[in-house]
Amino acid sequence: MKSKKFSIGSSLLITCSAILFGVSAFFPWWKMGFYAPQYPEGLNIIVYPTKLEGQIDIINGLNHYIGMANFGEKNFPELSYLGYIVIGLVVLTLLTAIIRNKAVLYGLISLITIGGLLGIYDLHHALYKYGTNLDPHAAIKIKPFVPPIIGQNQVANFTTHSLLGLGTYFILAAFVLLLIPLWKERKR
Structure with missing residues (x-):
């Protein structure tokens, strides 16, 4: 009969995963840099x-000319509760390490996968909203656009570069650490 418990070694990997989830909160998760001849050093939203x-104030001043809404923490309600979600994720991951049950680990991995997909959708939706809801009375008329989550985009004389922050790489590493026990213990 196969055991539904995983090993102490796997439990330690899951504990390391919890630590990485917690550490991720102290680093940027996403960044967009704006470069133009008048801003060769770039402007950033982190x-x-x-x-x-x-x-952000300079970027908002420039975006006003194309009729884009202002960026700001008040426009992103996620910032008011995302920190609590990270704390909850750390606690759930630590509980998974303590309980050492494969079904619980599968549940945690499923929850993180769904949460990650929702986060990607939320970011895409925000970028879509900002790039397509342009004020028709703006001083400079441009076609609506959707900045990429990862990659480069050209808007007027600005080139934007969107990339993942170090915090996201910590999250990805934490997720991989959760998958290792499933592979390692597949024959147990």
Whole structure:
């Protein structure tokens, strides 16, 4: 009869995963850099799970000319509760390491997968909303656009580069650490 419990070694991997989830909250999860001849050093919007940083006021001043809504923490309600979700994820992951039950681990992995997909959808939806709901009375008329989550985009004389932040790489590493026990213990 196969055991539904996983080994202490797997439990330690899951504990490391919980630590990485927690550490991710202190680093940016996503970043968008704006480059133009007048801003060769670039302007940035840096997204943490609980706040926005970067030259947001300058970017908002420039975006006003094309009729784009202002970026700001008040426009992203996710920033008010995402930190609590990270804390909950750390607690659930630690409980999974303590309980050592494969079914619980499958449930945690499923929850993280669904949460990750919802997060990607939410970011895409926000980018879509900002790039397509342009004020028709703006000083500069441009075609609606959707900035990519990862990649490059050209808007007027600005080139934007969107990329994942270090916090997201911690999350991905934590997720991989959760998958290793499933592979390692497949014959147990």
